[in-house]
Amino acid sequence: MSIRPAIGGENEMKAKIHVTLKQGVLDPQGKAVENALSALGFGGVSGVRQGKYIELELGETDPEKAQSQVEEMCRKLLANTVIEDYAIDIAEG
Amino acid sequence: MKASVIVFPGSNCDRDVQVALGQSLRRQPDMVWHGEAEIPETDLIVVPGGFSYGDYLRSGAMAAQSPVMRDVVVKAKKGVPVLGICNGFQVLTECGLLPGALMRNAGLKFVCKDVHLSVEETESVFTGGYEKGQVIRIPIAHHDGNYYADDETLDRLEGDGLVAFSYCASDGGPADGSRNGANPNGSARDIAGILSDTRTVLGMMPHPERLSDPALGGNDGRVLFDHLVAALG
Numbered sequence: 039m040s041i042r043p044a045i046g047g048e049n050e051m052k053a054k055i056h057v058t059l060k061q062g063v064l065d066p067q068g069k070a071v072e073n074a075l076s077a078l079g080f081g082g083v084s085g086v087r088q089g090k091y092i093e094l095e096l097g098e099t100d101p102e103k104a105q106s107q108v109e110e111m112c113r114k115l116l117a118n119t120v121i122e123d124y125a126i127d128i129a130e131g
Numbered sequence: 132m133k134a135s136v137i138v139f140p141g142s143n144c145d146r147d148v149q150v151a152l153g154q155s156l157r158r159q160p161d162m163v164w165h166g167e168a169e170i171p172e173t174d175l176i177v178v179p180g181g182f183s184y185g186d187y188l189r190s191g192a193m194a195a196q197s198p199v200m201r202d203v204v205v206k207a208k209k210g211v212p213v214l215g216i217c218n219g220f221q222v223l224t225e226c227g228l229l230p231g232a233l234m235r236n237a238g239l240k241f242v243c244k245d246v247h248l249s250v251e252e253t254e255s256v257f258t259g260g261y262e263k264g265q266v267i268r269i270p271i272a273h274h275d276g277n278y279y280a281d282d283e284t285l286d287r288l289e290g291d292g293l294v295a296f297s298y299c300a301s302d303g304g305p306a307d308g309s310r311n312g313a314n315p316n317g318s319a320r321d322i323a324g325i326l327s328d329t330r331t332v333l334g335m336m337p338h339p340e341r342l343s344d345p346a347l348g349g350n351d352g353r354v355l356f357d358h359l360v361a362a363l364g
Binding site for chain 2: 063064066070115116118121
């Protein structure tokens with residue numbers, strides 16, 4: 039939780055980002071987790087895909103600006119768009 | 132000729148490269164710290180293996196954003212040859228100098244062993260010392276060496292002669308995916324190393340610097356460094 043006072047009465051933003059391997063890109067770790075789940079007796083589990091979850095707080099108070107800022111972060115660093123997709127959820131922090 | 136070796140926090144093959152390249156050069160390459168914004172004038176840049184920045188986020192992702200890499204990209208675009216070995220290959224894909232990405236090994240294990248490579252392309256300052264189709268033995272040591280690119284990129288790399296090395300059986304036969312164990316990491320089309328469109332950037336997962344002295348068990352890697360020195364003067 040931010041202790042900085044919100045500017046103009048608006049709240050700062052929090053971004054929740056999921057980075058996952060693109061469909062079609064093999065995910066050997068996901069496959070290993072799937073096999074381990076079956077070995078534990080969890081039947082009928084399929085399509086396990088492993089990814090990353092990143093959350094961050096933004097000084098930005100405008101949701102649209104926050105969204106575009108985080109998209110740029112994903113393209114430049116947080117995801118490797120050759121192999122990964124990303125999904126961004128912006129909420130008031 | 133002047134050569135530079137980039138050193139990141141977590142690099143661990145920088146000294147091996149310094150020694151292997153130094154014996155071909157007959158002088159010491161410059162060691163350039165990751166925080167430097169500019170590399171002193173150089174005829175060759177080597178991005179060595181290791182675990183730069185602890186492999187945080189993705190192998191090579193943080194190193195690709197370091198100040199020194201901005202200058203590596205600038206110099207590479209001016210035509211200065213750049214060799215990326217292992218983690219160096221990962222860094223070069225992360226900063227866009229080479230296409231594709233290096234993913235977790237298909238077998239999920241860190242693999243450290245000698246492998247056989249077929250030299251696919253000899254038209255470059257890196258590979259000109261080998262014969263086309265020559266089988267060489269070079270060690271690998273990585274967890275994320277599974278080369279991935281989309282089919283279009285793979286077709287282009289193969290069509291344009293930009294695959295420098297591919298994993299093969301000891302008799303030079305195709306590795307044929309992972310089935311006979313000759314492809315150690317599941318790399319697409321058995322790719323072990325690729326060249327940029329200009330052929331002035333090479334990224335490879337195997338470590339030529341680790342077999343550059345008969346006392347260490349072989350000399351197949353030295354050919355690469357000797358030829359670089361011969362070609363770049």
